[in-house]
Amino acid sequence: MAICRSKLGVTGTKFHAGLIMSARLASAMILVAVASLSTHAADSALSQLDQQCLACHSAKGLEMKLANGDVLSLQVQGAVFTKTVHNKIGCAVCHAATSFENHPPVKRKIAGSREYSLEMNRVCQSCHAPIFKLYESSIHAALFREGNSYAPVCTDCHSPHAVMAKASYDAASGAPCSKCHDPIFNAYAGSVHGKTGLNCSNCHRAHDVTPATAGDQLKNACLGCHQGALDSHRIWLPNAGRHFDAVSCPACHSPTAKRKVDLRLYDNVAQERVAEREGVPQFETRARLAGAKGAGLDAMALRSLLRGFNIEGTDNRTTLRGRLEVTTGVEAHQLTRSAQAIRDCAKCHQQGADPFQSVTVSIVGSDGRSVRYGAKPEVLNSIVSVDSVGGFYAIGGTRIKLLDWLLALAVLGGIGVPLGHMTVRWLFRRYAKKISGKEDS
Ligand code: HEC
Ligand code: HEC
Ligand code: HEC
Ligand code: HEC
Ligand code: HEC
Ligand code: HEC
Ligand code: HEC
Ligand code: HEC
Ligand code: HEC
Known part of the structure; x- marks a missing residue:
């Protein structure tokens, strides 16, 4: 007073x-x-x-x-x-x-x-009920309900007394998102989109913002604007649709990023990622139990983790789906002109290729964001886990044995890496021709 x-x-x-x-x-x-x-x-x-x-x-x-x-x-x-x-x-x-x-x-x-x-903020709801409803479904609202006091409510993005028309949110300042996601905004501002006037909300939406790794919403946003993309990739990338599913767009379009593999627990019956059950989170406990030494899950531990999710004879209901992605949120926004994008097959399809040296296993957490646990790179190639990661096989060294063998010969013969890559490409082209009929059926 x-x-x-x-x-x-x-x-x-x-x-x-x-x-x-x-x-x-x-x-x-x-x-x-x-x-x-x-x-x-x-x-x-x-x-x-x-x-x-x-x-x-x-x-x-x-x-x-x-x-x-x-x-x-x-x-x-x-x-x-x-x-x-x-x-x-x-x-x-x-x-x-x-x-x-x-x-x-x-x-x-x-x-x-x-x-x-x-x-x-309830007064906003009284006049803008439909928007409030969208907001309620967002990751921001979920975080807020969890007690995260940094998650935005209406006035954090709009202010209480300086509310401007929709059109005033300009890409140049990144407002209102940049206030809290500054590192991402800085990366984004220098990207191919940052210079075209696109807003954060063009990809993420403003009110019903979903977790970045949930569903296909972000990929669909890309393809919504770049409608010819699948066809244009097909010209040089065999089974482009499969790549679009298993490789995130930034993994190729943010060329300097560090890439990694995330193995997602997947429910084959429900046809969706496995989510943590409300109130009874089990994933981390099980993962920690399985990978007792804390050094990340090895193949045996991964198998026993999966067994935990496959109780009561529902064998192979839960499997793993691999996804190759960038490591950080900042990297996801450093998209460049497509001339700089990764095109070299050997960046991924080669024994010991970088992206496969860093592996996580994940489940959908209670707020919709991924909860991850580290795994050893060996899980991708091990016979023990081949059952569970079998759907993710274009890895230098799992199924396409002939390819590995030829590559090894090329390197041993001192022909060198460039020729190695060419061999890979040539082989893949042949392989691609063979399977291209399958792809569209
Ligand atoms: C004579 C000065 C004066 C006038 C006129 C006045 N206020 Fe205030 N207002 C104050 C003061 C002082 C406080 C802080 C009171 C306290 O510390 O308890 C305050 C607090 C508030 C608050 C914060 C607390 C709350 O209840 O939410 C709001 C909102 C507010 N005023 C709105 C208004 C509105 C709307 C009007 C006009 C209808 C108005 N005020 C007129 C002096 C004034
Ligand atoms: C995370 C930031 C954020 C939050 C939280 C947010 N908004 Fe918005 N809102 C925006 C942005 C950005 C726009 C500009 C339009 C766009 O980009 O789609 C916008 C547009 C609007 C519009 C006009 C355009 C339209 O879509 O009809 C209204 C009305 C609005 N917001 C109300 C609200 C209300 C009410 C709340 C709380 C329930 C809220 N907003 C919460 C960021 C936010
Ligand atoms: C469209 C609804 C709306 C109108 C119109 C409005 N306010 Fe507010 N006001 C709010 C909201 C919402 C808050 C809470 C802000 C927050 O989230 O912290 C607020 C907060 C306040 C506060 C507390 C301090 C603050 O900024 O948080 C004061 C004082 C206040 N308003 C005064 C006024 C006065 C004076 C006017 C008229 C000139 C006015 N308000 C018009 C919605 C409104
Ligand atoms: C009493 C009803 C009322 C309340 C309460 C109210 N609004 Fe509005 N709001 C309106 C109306 C009416 C318009 C349209 C004004 C216009 O078109 O010029 C509007 C426009 C807007 C716009 C711009 C829409 C556009 O298309 O560009 C935003 C953003 C917005 N409101 C956000 C909020 C937020 C945030 C709150 C809570 C702090 C709030 N409103 C509370 C009635 C309200
Ligand atoms: C061109 C589309 C696009 C635009 C524009 C965009 N993003 Fe993203 N955003 C993405 C993609 C794609 C991901 C990564 C999804 C994944 O991992 O597969 C992402 C991830 C994120 C994440 C999660 C990062 C993490 O740590 O996992 C946040 C937060 C985010 N974006 C905020 C923003 C903000 C703030 C802006 C505006 C400055 C913005 N985004 C603009 C596409 C976009
Ligand atoms: C008031 C602060 C604030 C504002 C403004 C804000 N956010 Fe957030 N946002 C957060 C917080 C806190 C998180 C939780 C993740 C974290 O801690 O980085 C989050 C999470 C996210 C996520 C999910 C990240 C993930 O891991 O999947 C996305 C996507 C996102 N925000 C996009 C946006 C967009 C787009 C805007 C603007 C329309 C925006 N945010 C505005 C605070 C904010
Ligand atoms: C395997 C790596 C890879 C993946 C995955 C990938 N791209 Fe590309 N993309 C490229 C390369 C390389 C080019 C350049 C091709 C050229 O110049 O001939 C390109 C070109 C483009 C272009 C410019 C040409 C056009 O079609 O307009 C767009 C847009 C594009 N990609 C969007 C996407 C989107 C959206 C995704 C995710 C759904 C994606 N890309 C996934 C490597 C990839
Ligand atoms: C709202 C529409 C929109 C969305 C959504 C969008 N883009 Fe774009 N994108 C554009 C525009 C406009 C350009 C600039 C075209 C130009 O300058 O040639 C562009 C340029 C690009 C380029 C450079 C193309 C080239 O020829 O060099 C790539 C690559 C690209 N986008 C990939 C993506 C990816 C990946 C996503 C999703 C994460 C995405 N875009 C989401 C509109 C969009
Ligand atoms: C950024 C990493 C990356 C690049 C670059 C890349 N791929 Fe792939 N590719 C993958 C991943 C990951 C898979 C596994 C897809 C799956 O299991 O669903 C895959 C799968 C394949 C497959 C098997 C498709 C199927 O039917 O399952 C072929 C063939 C293939 N890639 C060929 C190529 C060729 C040829 C190139 C170069 C023109 C290339 N890839 C570039 C990551 C990449």
Whole structure:
């Protein structure tokens, strides 16, 4: 209260925390309102009532101490508010709980600034219910429900009093996403899309933002704009559709990225990734049990982990599906012109190729994001796990034995790596011809 009193002193009113009577409050407000009318010409588009609110609330440094010690700034920029989409709505509509009659000192207890924000964001819902519904389905809302206090609510992205039209979210600043995803924005700004005016929401959407690794939503966003992409890749990439499923677009289009393999637990009956059961997370416990030494799962451990998910005779219901992807979120946004994209088959199809040296096993966590556990690279080639990772076989050294053998000969013969790559390509082209009929059927 002491804070309010001293701040109000700045505005020159006699109002202070002790004066609850609405008559005194009203007269104080009129005093201020009159004084401010002459100085705030920019606010004149607002109603009388709004101008009265602003008479006090435009004061710099006006603030309020909350129950948990947070300090809530009460300053509202009138000149900015005048230019917003809500300037005709009026302060009192959104602040019905803070009408003149029951205005300060506020009797209701406000626990903290986050709690306040959350409570106040319900007013957005009252007029924008469909958007609120979309938001509720997002990863941000899920994180928020989990107690992540950094996850955004409406006003974190839109602000409470400077809400602008949709068109004003420009790609150049990355607003509002860059505020919290700064490293990703920086990477993105230098990418092939960052220079074309595309927004984060063009791929991720604004309200129903999904976890980056969930489903095919992101891939479908790419293909929604690049409709000819599958056909254009088919020209040089055998079984391009299969590659699109098993290799993320950034894995080739972010050429300097470090790549790795994620083996996803997959339910063959339900035809979807296995998700952690609400309230009874088992994956990490099982993984830790199986890979007792903490050095990552080896082939035996992986098998016993899978057995844990395949109880009651439902053998091979749960298997693994490999996906080759980039290691970090920053790398996922460093997409370049396609001339720099990875085209060299040997980058992946060669014994000991880099991407296969780093392996994780994952399940869908309770908020929809992947929960990962490290595994040893050997699981990809081991006979023990061939059953479970059998669907992921284009790895230098698992099934296409002839290829490995020829490559080894080429290297042993001192012909060198470039020729090795050429051999791989030649072989693949032949192999591709053989299977290209299969692909489209
Ligand atoms: C005479 C000055 C004055 C006027 C006029 C005034 N306020 Fe306030 N307002 C304050 C002070 C002081 C506080 C902090 C009260 C406290 O510390 O308990 C406050 C707090 C608030 C809060 C934060 C607490 C809450 O209940 O959410 C809101 C919102 C608010 N005012 C909105 C308004 C609106 C809307 C109007 C116009 C209808 C208005 N105020 C008019 C001085 C004023
Ligand atoms: C479209 C609805 C809406 C309108 C119109 C609106 N507010 Fe707010 N206001 C909010 C929301 C939501 C919050 C909570 C902000 C948050 O998330 O922390 C808020 C918070 C506040 C606060 C507390 C401090 C803060 O910024 O968090 C004050 C003071 C306030 N508003 C005053 C005003 C005044 C004065 C006006 C009119 C000039 C006004 N509001 C118009 C929605 C609105
Ligand atoms: C993670 C940031 C973020 C959050 C949280 C968010 N928005 Fe948005 N919102 C945006 C962006 C960005 C746009 C611009 C349009 C676009 O890119 O699709 C937008 C557009 C809008 C629009 C106008 C365009 C449209 O799609 O109809 C409304 C209305 C809106 N938001 C309301 C809300 C409400 C209400 C909430 C809370 C339930 C909310 N927003 C939460 C980022 C967000
Ligand atoms: C009393 C009803 C009401 C409330 C409450 C309200 N809005 Fe709005 N909002 C509107 C109306 C009406 C428009 C359209 C204004 C226009 O088209 O000029 C609008 C427009 C918007 C837009 C821009 C839409 C576009 O197409 O560009 C955004 C973003 C937005 N509101 C977000 C919010 C957020 C965030 C909140 C909560 C802080 C909120 N609104 C609370 C009525 C409301
Ligand atoms: C061209 C489409 C596209 C645009 C535009 C885009 N992203 Fe992404 N984003 C992706 C892809 C693809 C992934 C990685 C998905 C995967 O792992 O397969 C991703 C992943 C992410 C992740 C998860 C990162 C992690 O650590 O796993 C975040 C957060 C994210 N993006 C935020 C943003 C933000 C913020 C912007 C705007 C600055 C943005 N994205 C712009 C496509 C895009
Ligand atoms: C107020 C902060 C904030 C804003 C603004 C914000 N986010 Fe987030 N976002 C988070 C937090 C916190 C997470 C949880 C992941 C983390 O800790 O990095 C997250 C997670 C994500 C994820 C999922 C990452 C994953 O691991 O799968 C995506 C995608 C994402 N945000 C995209 C966006 C986009 C697009 C926007 C703008 C429309 C945006 N975010 C705006 C705070 C924010
Ligand atoms: C195996 C590596 C690889 C994968 C996976 C891959 N690309 Fe490409 N992509 C390339 C290469 C190499 C080129 C350049 C081809 C050329 O110049 O002839 C290219 C070209 C492109 C082009 C420009 C040509 C055109 O079709 O307009 C687009 C757009 C593109 N890719 C999008 C995608 C998308 C979207 C995905 C994911 C669904 C993807 N790529 C997956 C390697 C890949
Ligand atoms: C909203 C539409 C849109 C989405 C979504 C989108 N792109 Fe693009 N993309 C573009 C535009 C526009 C360009 C610039 C075309 C140009 O300058 O030639 C571009 C350029 C590219 C290029 C460079 C092409 C070349 O010829 O060098 C690649 C590669 C690419 N996009 C891949 C992707 C990938 C991968 C995704 C998904 C993660 C994606 N795009 C999502 C619109 C989109
Ligand atoms: C970025 C890594 C990468 C690059 C580059 C790459 N591939 Fe692949 N390729 C894979 C992965 C991963 C699979 C496994 C797909 C699966 O198991 O579903 C695969 C599968 C294949 C298959 C088997 C398809 C099938 O029917 O399952 C062939 C053939 C193939 N690739 C040929 C090539 C050729 C030829 C090139 C070069 C023009 C190439 N690949 C470039 C990663 C790559």
